[in-house]
Amino acid sequence: MDKKVQSRIQKLEFLLKQMDKIHLRDAADMLNVSEMTIRRDLSTNTGSVVLLGGYIVKDPQKANDNNYLIFEQETKHIAEKMQVGKLAAELVQDGDVVFFDCGSTVPFIASQINSSIKFTALCCSINSFLVLQEKPHCHVILCGGHYSRHNSFLTPIQLNTELDAICTTKAFISAAGVDVKQGVTCFNVDEAKTKHKAMVKTKQAILVFDHSKVNKVQQAYVGDLAQFDLLVCDQTLPVIFNTIKSPILTK
Incomplete structure (x- = not known):
């Protein structure tokens, strides 16, 4: 083919x-x-x-009963997430050690990474793991913990986790809200804690989001936009985003 x-x-x-x-x-x-x-x-x-x-x-003749659960957020803004995923995937290079956050955008990054690239992936959600484990040259490390069916997220149940032991070169952090004044937010406090720890342990913190998240604020605070080394979005951001120092990557 x-x-x-x-x-x-x-x-x-x-x-x-x-x-x-x-x-x-x-x-x-x-x-x-x-x-x-x-x-x-x-x-x-x-x-x-x-x-x-x-x-x-x-194909109904080839379908099976082991298909992955579909979450509501994963069926929204698909084209936009594909675009964000394409832009972010192109940032992954041979030898990288990359943290993949939870969230419905992140699997779109993992799926579009060139299969010839040799890298290590650290992830904390089942949906990202299922995509990454199909990459032939990807060494996958899945962080353990309590599994939530609500968001496919693994919440650590011990003080020290894989995130504490591994320093990454890049961390893809997703968001449910991105606001210049109130910063980056998500729906879940436990998710926010993991995102923050991943940001601290990485060389380059990369915020990935589609334009529907702009000017939205959710309950769990992740951090200020200035804490990110790069912003990746599917569309050009409003002029007010020019006030932040972080570089912005759009299509």
């Missing part, structure tokens, strides 16, 4: 781990190709993805 076709099919397979179906038009927009190109890809593909009634779905 052509490498470009294979790459597109793999992205569709990943997206279908997050949702039940994708409209053909939306898939074309996300992959930046024509609907006809995707139709042609699927007509010659013998994998687990098929086109039914204008929607791309998992």
Whole structure:
């Protein structure tokens, strides 16, 4: 199979781990190709993805009962998360030791990292782990703890964890709210504690978020925008963000 076709099919397979179906038009927009190109890809593909009634779905004949649970946030702003993931994935280099935060955006980063890159991944959520363990040259370390079905997050149950023992070169930190005045926030206090520890232990703290999080504030405080070495977003940010010193990466 052509490498470009294979790459597109793999992205569709990943997206279908997050949702039940994708409209053909939306898939074309996300992959930046024509609907006809995707139709042609699927007509010659013998994998687990098929086109039914204008929607791309998992092949019913090859589906199984072990599919990963779908959370509400993972079905929102998919195209935007794909764009953020693409930008962030390009930052990962050979030899990196990378922390992957929880949150619905982070698996979109992991899925788009070039499979030839050799790196170590440290993660604290099952959804990120499931994607990273498929990378052939990725050494994955999963932080342990109490598992929450609500957000697929593992909360540490002991004082010292893997995060204390490992210094990372990069840390991808997700957010539910990004505000110039009130900083970076998320929904869960335990998540915020882990994010903060990961930021302290890394060489480069990278905030990843789509534009729907801008000017939103949630209950759990993570930190000021100035604490991040780089901001990655799918769209150009409002002018007020020019007041912060952190570099900003957009499409």
